[in-house]
Amino acid sequence: MLPLDPQADPGRRAWVACPRCNDHQGCATCAERRTCATHWRYLLSNVGSLLHLQCPTCTHVWDHETHFGATRTPWERITSGLRRP
Numbered sequence: 001m002l003p004l005d006p007q008a009d010p011g012r013r014a015w016v017a018c019p020r021c022n023d024h025q026g027c028a029t030c031a032e033r034r035t036c037a038t039h040w041r042y043l044l045s046n047v048g049s050l051l052h053l054q055c056p057t058c059t060h061v062w063d064h065e066t067h068f069g070a071t072r073t074p075w076e077r078i079t080s081g082l083r084r085p
């Protein structure tokens with residue numbers, strides 16, 4: 001297992017399925033595409049709509065292209081980026 005990236009910050013999350021462990025499978029909250037409190041990824045960085053992510057479950061690191069503009073509504077559903085509750 002890789003160590004967590006030093007940029008990993010629980011305050012910057014993205015709700016994207018992990019391609020390695022698929023830990024969201026069987027989760028009702030994830031199935032409704034809601035912001036699940038258990039299954040989220042560290043948002044290490046992003047360039048436009050390309051997200052650099054790390055999975056807290058299996059520590060897999062990958063890039064995810066959202067095809068959304070950074071200011072569009074769908075983007076805000078995928079990430080909680082700089083917004084804290």
Ligand SMILES: [Zn+2]
Nearest residue numbers: 018021055058
């Ligand atoms: Zn994973």
Ligand SMILES: [Zn+2]
Nearest residue numbers: 027030036039
């Ligand atoms: Zn979930």
